[in-house]
Amino acid sequence: MDGYYCGVSRGRKVAAAAALVAMGGLVMHVGEPLDSIGAGYPLWRKTGLIGAPARAAVCVLAGVTLLVLGWLYRLLFCPLLLLRAPDDVGYIAEDGRSRAQAANEVRRRRKIGELLPPVYPNGWYRAMDSHTLRRGEVKNATVLGEQVAVFRGDNGQAYVVDAYCPHLGANLGVGGRVVGNCIECPFHGWQFRGEDGKCVKIPYAVKVPEFAKVRRWPSCDINGQILVWFHCEGLEPTWKVPEQEEITRGDWVYRGRTEHFINAHIEEIPENAADIAHLAHLHTPGIVSGVDLRYTNSKTWEFIRHDWKVQWEPESDPNGHCSRMLVKHSLTVFGRHWPIMDIDVVARQNVSHTIFYQANVPPPFERDVMIWNNKKYISKPLLVKEDSAIQKHRRWYSQFYSPGSPRLAYQHDTLDF
Ligand code: FES
Numbered sequence: 090m091d092g093y094y095c096g097v098s099r100g101r102k103v104a105a106a107a108a109l110v111a112m113g114g115l116v117m118h119v120g121e122p123l124d125s126i127g128a129g130y131p132l133w134r135k136t137g138l139i140g141a142p143a144r145a146a147v148c149v150l151a152g153v154t155l156l157v158l159g160w161l162y163r164l165l166f167c168p169l170l171l172l173r174a175p176d177d178v179g180y181i182a183e184d185g186r187s188r189a190q191a192a193n194e195v196r197r198r199r200k201i202g203e204l205l206p207p208v209y210p211n212g213w214y215r216a217m218d219s220h221t222l223r224r225g226e227v228k229n230a231t232v233l234g235e236q237v238a239v240f241r242g243d244n245g246q247a248y249v250v251d252a253y254c255p256h257l258g259a260n261l262g263v264g265g266r267v268v269g270n271c272i273e274c275p276f277h278g279w280q281f282r283g284e285d286g287k288c289v290k291i292p293y294a295v296k297v298p299e300f301a302k303v304r305r306w307p308s309c310d311i312n313g314q315i316l317v318w319f320h321c322e323g324l325e326p327t328w329k330v331p332e333q334e335e336i337t338r339g340d341w342v343y344r345g346r347t348e349h350f351i352n353a354h355i356e357e358i359p360e361n362a363a364d365i366a367h368l369a370h371l372h373t374p375g376i377v378s379g380v381d382l383r384y385t386n387s388k389t390w391e392f393i394r395h396d397w398k399v400q401w402e403p404e405s406d407p408n409g410h411c412s413r414m415l416v417k418h419s420l421t422v423f424g425r426h427w428p429i430m431d432i433d434v435v436a437r438q439n440v441s442h443t444i445f446y447q448a449n450v451p452p453p454f455e456r457d458v459m460i461w462n463n464k465k466y467i468s469k470p471l472l473v474k475e476d477s478a479i480q481k482h483r484r485w486y487s488q489f490y491s492p493g494s495p496r497l498a499y500q501h502d503t504l505d506f
């Protein structure tokens with residue numbers, strides 16, 4: 090669902106590297122009892138730690154140290170890639186059913202609610218992370234249920250066109266070739282210009298008909314992502330995604346991506362940011378208590394808790410299509426506050442649902458997934474004064490719908506659209 094960026098400073102990285110080196114030194118030091126004599130046969134020094142048990146202990150220690158080093162290295166230097174399957178998170182599998190069966194059953198029997206908002210808000214949608222598309226490369230992606238081909242021309246610009254070739258329907262994103270700033274179909278070699286989708290070459294035809302073109306999707310390549318514009322009435326982009334300077338300057342670095350399949354209306358997800366009360370309830374139990382809501386409040390984990398202070402505000406013009414969420418987090422263990430775990434997060438959202446984090450910790454987001462997968466949409470929720478940001482969020486979000494926005498055809502049957 091999202092890429093995210095974190096503010097891991099160079100200083101912290103240097104410190105982490107130093108720690109890794111120090112731990113590496115520890116492994117080498119542990120290895121010192123090995124000595125070589127003669128033809129290089131190892132002997133154990135007489136240090137007091139002699140014999141098989143001592144050797145075994147040293148081996149175990151070295152093994153554990155290496156594992157920890159590997160884990161630390163991945164945590165600090167490798168971008169996170171957490172891809173969840175549709176039934177991985179948020180369903181309760183009981184009575185000997187598999188998770189997939191439980192997920193299917195919930196999707197069948199669940200009430201989805203009345204008067205759902207239209208399915209696709211107008212706006213920018215993420216096609217892929219910029220760095221995954223090299224110059225001259227083409228990829229197939231799914232955006233709003235449509236198949237698109239995303240390619241980067243020789244000029245470095247990313248283009249998005251319908252995946253299916255108008256000639257005989259081959260998928261341009263699967264085996265297509267970038268030629269200059271055009272995409273060449275793998276089937277008969279027709280070439281389409283990225284800029285406007287126009288066919289510029291049919292290798293075996295004398296003349297290229299004027300009407301030969303593939304649909305081009307307006308797109309932009311900003312903040313480390315390739316975004317595609319959708320408007321139900323076919324309007325060209327009515328606003329631009331603002332550049333996030335922290336990303337351009339390199340203050341926020343790419344720390345990976347998580348992907349979840351969520352069975353809920355798209356608006357429910359950003360609305361969570363304005364639902365301040367749920368943080369103090371759903372996200373207070375310690376992260377160690379997991380994401381299965383049946384156990385998160387178990388007494389075993391009572392000694393650890395998260396406290397949150399949250400604010401959600403729409404931004405003013407010209408960025409009225411963006412909103413900002415400020416989160417302050419603190420951790421208490423056995424009643425003692427751990428300032429080292431204090432995290433301040435600025436989340437900026439718009440309808441592309443891209444989330445940027447300033448900290449090195451993914452959010453305990455999967456608890457929400459279990460709520461979303463099983464809840465129904467309520468168009469007129471029963472709110473108290475303290476919930477007022479939710480109404481504010483709904484008013485703000487309504488700007489992304491227009492009269493022609495597509496609605497679910499079979500609201501009572503399914504949320505699959
Ligand atoms: S199907 Fe694409 S060129 Fe024929």
Ligand SMILES: [Fe+2]
Nearest residue numbers: 361367454457
């Ligand atoms: Fe949440």
